[in-house]
Amino acid sequence: MSQAAIAPELKPNSPDEPVVVFENVTIGFENKPVLNNISFTVKPGETRILLGPAGVGKSVLLKMADGLMRPDSGRIFVFGEEISAMPEEQLFALRSRIGIVFQEGALFDSLSVRNNVGYRLMEEHRPEEEIDQRVVEALRFVELEQTVDRFPSQLSGGMRRRVAIARAIITKPDLILYDSPTGGLDPITSTTIIELVMKQRDVYHTSSLLVTHRLQDAFVLASHIFNRKTNKMEPLPEGQSDPQTSFLVLNNGKLVFDGSTHDLVHSDDPFLKEYLS
Ligand SMILES: Nc1ncnc2c1ncn2[C@@H]1O[C@H](COP(=O)(O)OP(=O)(O)OP(=O)(O)O)[C@@H](O)[C@H]1O
Numbered sequence: 001m002s003q004a005a006i007a008p009e010l011k012p013n014s015p016d017e018p019v020v021v022f023e024n025v026t027i028g029f030e031n032k033p034v035l036n037n038i039s040f041t042v043k044p045g046e047t048r049i050l051l052g053p054a055g056v057g058k059s060v061l062l063k064m065a066d067g068l069m070r071p072d073s074g075r076i077f078v079f080g081e082e083i084s085a086m087p088e089e090q091l092f093a094l095r096s097r098i099g100i101v102f103q104e105g106a107l108f109d110s111l112s113v114r115n116n117v118g119y120r121l122m123e124e125h126r127p128e129e130e131i132d133q134r135v136v137e138a139l140r141f142v143e144l145e146q147t148v149d150r151f152p153s154q155l156s157g158g159m160r161r162r163v164a165i166a167r168a169i170i171t172k173p174d175l176i177l178y179d180s181p182t183g184g185l186d187p188i189t190s191t192t193i194i195e196l197v198m199k200q201r202d203v204y205h206t207s208s209l210l211v212t213h214r215l216q217d218a219f220v221l222a223s224h225i226f227n228r229k230t231n232k233m234e235p236l237p238e239g240q241s242d243p244q245t246s247f248l249v250l251n252n253g254k255l256v257f258d259g260s261t262h263d264l265v266h267s268d269d270p271f272l273k274e275y276l277s
């Protein structure tokens with residue numbers, strides 16, 4: 001379900017067209033190769049969980065999906081447009097359809113919660129009343145309406161992460177990129193964040209690419225669904241997983257796994273077995 005008005009500069013994409021396509025993408029820094037020949041897709045409504053050891057290139061991959069970094073070779077398409085070759089002005093329009101939750105949340109310390117969450121709308125010079133209303137709506141989604149006038153320093157780590165999610169969803173994006181949204185949080189707070197990711201997945205069917213270091217979070221997301229009536233997540237029956245949620249695993253610059261939860265947990269690959277144990 002598309003929630004955002006399509007920016008006039010961009011052609012509409014068909015409902016079956018993949019939201020993200022990486023085609024033989026390679027990138028490195030100062031002659032140090034990071035990602036080598038990576039190809040995968042994110043289809044409409046899919047959640048792809050990206051795993052891999054520290055420093056393997058997960059954040060770099062996410063930044064390329066938002067056009068913040070460009071590959072050395074290969075092509076990246078988002079909403080059917082080749083973003084790896086797009087001029088900056090056109091990227092700006094495309095980014096209004098992408099929400100990004102940066103690793104560590106990355107809120108502006110000097111701005112109130114209201115201005116952090118409404119930042120993108122302020123950049124678009126939307127009317128103040130519209131910004132106020134949409135900020136409250138986005139904060140309501142993360143159950144933090146009461147923090148609108150506070151500053152990031154007055155919030156707990158988990159609350160800051162929820163504000164970062166509110167900021168990412170305020171444009172009602174068609175794609176959300178989450179970079180380690182539970183990194184550094186305790187297990188209980190992590191679960192509240194994963195529940196929000198699940199709510200976005202199961203209520204709005206937003207496509208997403210989610211990086212996590214916490215396997216526990218990945219498997220909770222894959223094995224539960226969000227119930228709108230109870231406003232809580234619920235486990236799927238034993239052995240079942242959400243068909244729209246699947247995995248990508250990076251190791252040593254390569255994509256070493258691209259498939260379902262079932263195939264990941266039953267893999268015989270020695271690296272995957274060790275990584276998941
Ligand atoms: N702007 C940059 N300039 C130079 N090197 C970079 C840059 N960004 C990332 N790198 C390097 O690319 C590699 C991958 O970094 P990246 O941040 O994507 O790792 P990651 O998988 O997200 O790690 P973590 O799990 O710790 O978040 C690292 O070796 C990093 O030092």
Ligand SMILES: [Mg+2]
Binds near residue numbers: 058059060103179
């Ligand atoms: Mg990272």
